[in-house]
Amino acid sequence: MPPLPPVSLLSLATAVPPHLLHQKEAKEIAARLFGRRAGHFDRLAPVFDNAGIETRHLVMPLEWYEGDHRWKARNDVYLAAAEGLYVEAAEKALAAAGIAADEVDGLVTVSTTGIATPSLEARAAGRMGFQSDAERVPVFGLGCAGGVSGLAIAARLAAAGKTILFVTVELCSTSIRLDKLTKANIVATALFGDGAAACVVRGGEGGIGMIEGGGEMLWPDTLGIMGWDVEDPGLGVIFDRAIPPFVGKNMAEAVERIGGNIGIEREDIDRFVCHPGGAKVVTALEESLGLASGSLDHEREVLRHYGNMSAPTVLFVLDRLIREGLPDRSMLLALGPGFTASGLSLLRA
Template identity: 40%
Template sequence: MPRIEAVATAVPPHQVTQEDSAVLARHFFQEAFPDIDRLLHVFAHSKIKKRHFCMPMDWFSDNRLFAEKNQLYVEHAEALATQAALSCLDKASVFASSIDCLIFVSSTGIATPSLDSRLVNRLGLRADITRLPLWGLGCAGGAMGLSRACEYTRAYPQKRVLLISVELCGLTFIRQDMSKSNLVATCLFGDGAAAVLVEGDEVRSSRSTPMPRLRFCGARTTTWPGTLDVMGWELTEPGLKVIFSRDIPTIIRQAMKDNVESFLSPYDTSVDRLRHFILHPGGAKVLTAYQQSLGISVDATRLSEEVLHNFGNMSSPTVLFVLEKSMEQAWEPGERGLLAALGPGFSSELLLLEAR
């Protein structure tokens, strides 16, 4: 069973409180919405305290072209990804030259050569490293990237995989977009990066700690038909315009329980036997929908709420922030946990993890 050896995260320097975000949103959207005071309640009910961005607040006041945003994405995403990756390798006491495969996940900018090729040079990775850039997975990308990393090391148990997920959601903000989806995005999304080191069974761990490692049992991707308009991007002249349906919590309540139970059944377990829940905090309503659908307590989503509170929704790396916090908790040998995220498609990614 592949093991998750280390997780590290990074955020950019510009910190914005939710109160300041609400003031800025009022300035941006008040002419478009006569009922702006009612709509701004979303900030107060978001359970978000602060978020981090690669650009200062005054940058968002002007209309920007996609070319400018994308140039900033390449520059800042490379730097933030490097920070998370080096921290992860340091945690695991592993040299960059020992990494066999690099999986890079992002959906908030475009680069060719892809950013993973830049990271090969920046991190000092081997020239013969296997590269797997994954784009367009949105909020599910961190979980899907982790699944692919674990499946790779299950197929090649002598290999090490470094997964890097980075999103700069702030750079996708379109000043002239007066939609309610953009207003919600202004309340919800932030910037961040995460890196995960996954090792196969035949790789000797460089860490001497006696604590159990999280092992990968299996994964499932589910894509529900007829849901392409639930979440994603529309490519417009000023950039990536957010598509964000209010139906997401309803879909979770209606579909997630059966999806999770049918996934867990072949592993001879069920939701009530799990001890850890590593859920992507898409928003406060999403976490409530998870609680209602799966029949789990508020305490079960405590770590997800902590990440949402301190960082907002950073899209793909957010669930890996929760994973990092979960790995800092005491997992007893044999305990199992569910890692889950939702993204465009509309799709879900589920992973079953076990401490051994």
């Protein structure tokens, strides 16, 4: 993606569901439910203590997760809760930008944790009051990279002088699986939270910041590193143990490639805004990018309070940085299925 004509980030808003889960409680429940089917849970249980997470937000009360839910039941929860979070985040972002819903020209929606056909923005259109001819771009399959890639798609549409609403909603907890004891399932139970984020972007100058451009890098032969297996009774998470070392080895190259497409170099970037997929991933990012240990402080704080919400998480980090004060140039970074790195450069307005 070459440098864009001026595109303004007018607003950013976040939303989380009402049910708060403390990590100690999550560990106790997982030990009880997994432990009664397999005696070696204790060997894997330290992931709860080492995840860097204290609390997460869930769309359902805890007792729901103890039930036996098939595909339809899980997706019914996704449809109802995702639409509600979509509306909440979108309304906050539009209000912050001072824009009415019927002034929006295009709608970009990113979600990978459920199936919605019609898509979420169509389901929410009546409640929101969108134009009937607003351009709709629902995007599926980007996983954790979707927060950055989706914002880049919205920016490209906005570069034509349009006002675009970008919303990402992920309900990772609806995919938590207790039916089989695998390391990936236990890691997911220790990491996953639910949340949403929304941005309003518009062609022209002004706003919070200026989106300079973005890009992606897809590594060949890496399909098994991260993603979902489509199974019964629900999606099965793919988390390979190679993720942190792969990040440590390859992220610097990805930044160089993405920056080169935009026309900037590594030394031009004042602050990286990273998706905190887990504590080990954050540390690997610091090492690969040549950052001092502890530099990604906002990332660790978001992980601590919200867990890994997939695509929205990096925008929670950006929200903290905006409140602190944007540096001259930031680069958003997220990793997702593929295995993919997605980056986007943001200038202070």
